[in-house]
Amino acid sequence: MNNGQSLQVLHLYPELLNLYGDSGNMLVLRKRLEWRHLGCTVHEVHMGERASLADVDLVFIGGGSDREQRIVCDELHQQRQEFAAFVEDGGVMLAVCGGYQLLGHSYLMGEEEVRGLSLVDLYTDRGSPRLIGNVVVESRIAAQPIVGYENHGGRTHLEAGVEALGRVLHGYGNDGQSGEEGCLYRNVVGTYVHGPLLPKNPGLADWLITRALERRYGACELEPLDDTDELAANETMRKRLL
């Protein structure tokens, strides 16, 4: 039904922001489009290059250590206006962990501040201990709870009016206290979940794909895929943890 349609994906700084296999999310997007006879072109943006968002459907930014976040922060900042316009125009964005923190106003590490992009009204400060382990999150945008792995020193605080991606069923989420995980703003998903995120969470992958196709081509209904393996992997983790 969607034959001939294709998405343009921008993958930011894969050489620096790729903790716990985050780049695997690109394989999942590509494959789930290909299985439906839809095209996908992934453009990698490396340090020193300027990202053009003119024809982009989906932006992905992965997680990184504090050191790597410091390295990309100024570079990202130079393009803040373009990213903000993209988000406000309904552009789809997936940001994981270090990338999620950079969506907000700042990441405070004691005296030091890593400036964020202020795309979503949230900020992060660093706490102790690190929040590490498997995580399960119930979200309105995925039929099955989202499963994965988290490892962060940052505590993320959503300002009033920013919706969380979901509710923590197991693990820590944004700050280990609020019971909330991630953020959902327009078509932007921020989350602490690595693993990578998308292989075991096909519902979330299809939510992102659907939003991006809708924005480019108008109303769209995705052809269902045989997700037996993906859902079995998801269920195994849920059964183990809940």
Ligand code: GLN
């Ligand atoms: N450096 C950030 C933190 O520790 C993000 C880590 C990550 O991307 N896993 O909070």
